[in-house]
Amino acid sequence: MKIDYYYMPLSAPCRSVLLTAKALDVELNCKLTNLLNGEHMTPEYIAMNPQHTIPTMDDNGFHLWESRAIMTYLANKYGKNDSLYPKDPKARAIVEQRLYFDMGTLYLRFGEYISPVRGKDVTLDPEKKKKLEEALGWLDGFIHTSGGYCAGKHVTLADFAIIATVASIEATGVVELAQYKHLSEWFAKCKGEMKGYAELNHDGAVQFGDFVKSKIAGK
Numbered sequence: 001m002k003i004d005y006y007y008m009p010l011s012a013p014c015r016s017v018l019l020t021a022k023a024l025d026v027e028l029n030c031k032l033t034n035l036l037n038g039e040h041m042t043p044e045y046i047a048m049n050p051q052h053t054i055p056t057m058d059d060n061g062f063h064l065w066e067s068r069a070i071m072t073y074l075a076n077k078y079g080k081n082d083s084l085y086p087k088d089p090k091a092r093a094i095v096e097q098r099l100y101f102d103m104g105t106l107y108l109r110f111g112e113y114i115s116p117v118r119g120k121d122v123t124l125d126p127e128k129k130k131k132l133e134e135a136l137g138w139l140d141g142f143i144h145t146s147g148g149y150c151a152g153k154h155v156t157l158a159d160f161a162i163i164a165t166v167a168s169i170e171a172t173g174v175v176e177l178a179q180y181k182h183l184s185e186w187f188a189k190c191k192g193e194m195k196g197y198a199e200l201n202h203d204g205a206v207q208f209g210d211f212v213k214s215k216i217a218g219k
């Protein structure tokens with residue numbers, strides 16, 4: 001039976017689950033859920049996810065939201081080995097540290113920096129840009145000390161979460177990513193290695209970036 005998956009390509013959390021499912025060979029029944037039309041505010045959607053966020057997953061009646069929880073669920077339930085989400089407590093703890101870093105620091109700071117695009121007068125705060133750049137600097141260091149990927153020497157769930165965030169940052173053009181050597185090398189390598197990367201992450205990130213750029217330009 002297929003897993004229903006409510007999502008929008010523009011959303012970085014949604015894209016990280018798509019990359020994870022692809023790597024696990026899990027088929028998702030993707031249901032485009034347009035936030036702009038309020039498709040996440042219907043009684044049916046709220047019955048499934050009272051927080052009315054995307055992504056949301058329905059695995060034959062098991063409803064789950066929070067992208068990183070969906071990713072770890074899919075890896076735990078459908079992973080053929082523990083490569084993406086190691087069972088060793090220390091290796092797993094590093095993956096989880098990166099997932100929490102993405103949610104609580106990197107993605108959060110990016111969101112805080114670009115949040116004025118939701119309003120009419122888009123003025124970006126340079127102090128918030130510094131905080132975002134600080135987080136990207138930390139990520140650069142993690143990749144260097146881990147051995148080439150976010151949480152080790154090979155791709156894990158951490159890379160799928162963080163690459164969705166980084167692709168959105170790149171697409172908006174608000175930060176020069178080339179200043180982060182290890183991050184840039186990792187980003188280029190993952191683009192070539194991750195199954196379905198262009199379709200599942202790049203294209204949606206570009207749509208998101210174009211939206212943010214148009215708001216910054218006052219269009």
Ligand SMILES: N[C@@H](CCC(=O)N[C@@H](CS)C(=O)NCC(=O)O)C(=O)O
Pocket residue numbers: 011012013035040051052053054055065066067068103
């Ligand atoms: N931490 C959540 C964030 C989910 C989230 O905020 N999604 C946004 C789109 S990127 C959303 O659904 N916004 C609509 C709403 O909150 O009503 C996750 O990773 O799944």
